[in-house]
Amino acid sequence: MSVSISAISSIGALPLPPISGPAATTGAVKPDFSSMVAQGLEKLQATQSTSDNLAVKATTGDLTDIHDYMIAANEATLATQLTVAVRNKAVEAFTEIMRMQM
Amino acid sequence: MSTFGTMDAASSGLVVYRKWLDAVSENIANMNDVRSTSDNAFQARYVVAQAADYGKAGGAQVAGIALGDAKGRVVQQPDHPLADAEGNVRVPDIDLADQMSQLIIAQRGYQANLAVVERAHDAYSAALQMGR
Numbered sequence: 001m002s003v004s005i006s007a008i009s010s011i012g013a014l015p016l017p018p019i020s021g022p023a024a025t026t027g028a029v030k031p032d033f034s035s036m037v038a039q040g041l042e043k044l045q046a047t048q049s050t051s052d053n054l055a056v057k058a059t060t061g062d063l064t065d066i067h068d069y070m071i072a073a074n075e076a077t078l079a080t081q082l083t084v085a086v087r088n089k090a091v092e093a094f095t096e097i098m099r100m101q102m
Numbered sequence: 103m104s105t106f107g108t109m110d111a112a113s114s115g116l117v118v119y120r121k122w123l124d125a126v127s128e129n130i131a132n133m134n135d136v137r138s139t140s141d142n143a144f145q146a147r148y149v150v151a152q153a154a155d156y157g158k159a160g161g162a163q164v165a166g167i168a169l170g171d172a173k174g175r176v177v178q179q180p181d182h183p184l185a186d187a188e189g190n191v192r193v194p195d196i197d198l199a200d201q202m203s204q205l206i207i208a209q210r211g212y213q214a215n216l217a218v219v220e221r222a223h224d225a226y227s228a229a230l231q232m233g234r
Binding site: 074 | 105106109110112113116117120216219223226227230233
């Protein structure tokens with residue numbers, strides 16, 4: 001009784017795609033981290049100025065919708081928290097790299 | 103939809119219900135206005151709400167204000183200074199019970215939208231706690 005076992009094909013024969021360098025993968029221009037942070041800060045600035053304008057309207061009595069200010073203030077708070085969280089994570093990553101053993 | 107799409111949609115809903123509350127309060131305020139029969143009666147204000155285009159700002163918006171019957175009701179009130187030769191005056195055809203139920207619906211709708219804002223705030227805050 002004989003069972004024929006086919007030979008194991010070598011790994012090199014597997015149809016793996018060739019590993020390309022990082023320059024090859026970025027065909028389209030992707031925004032880098034710093035410009036993303038800058039954009040985020042600009043949006044945060046806009047959110048906060050909206051909230052500020054509505055606060056001024058509330059004090060001068062020009063505010064038609066009370067909830068407008070409350071929601072804008074809410075959004076400004078959340079956007080600030082998000083920005084701070086992103087900044088903290090970036091600093092964390094940086095210190096982690098700096099601690100690397102050479 | 104932007105980052106705070108939920109809040110923006112709820113905000114537009116709040117505007118609709120606030121306008122509805124305005125309309126109801128105006129109707130109740132003018133409920134007993136008396137006019138002479140040659141004039142139009144106070145016309146009840148009805149808010150016409152519709153969905154805003156989804157994908158852009160989303161939410162709801164007020165398409166316009168519909169007006170009630172200008173004829174109102176003709177009431178016999180001979181001692182009224184505005185009464186005509188037959189002793190009739192014109193009063194608005196506004197039912198207080200109907201307005202009160204509309205008031206409660208508008209109030210509950212406003213509160214529901216506020217609850218959405220609160221829940222969205224909680225959800226976003228929870229997302230910010232991720233990985234801490």
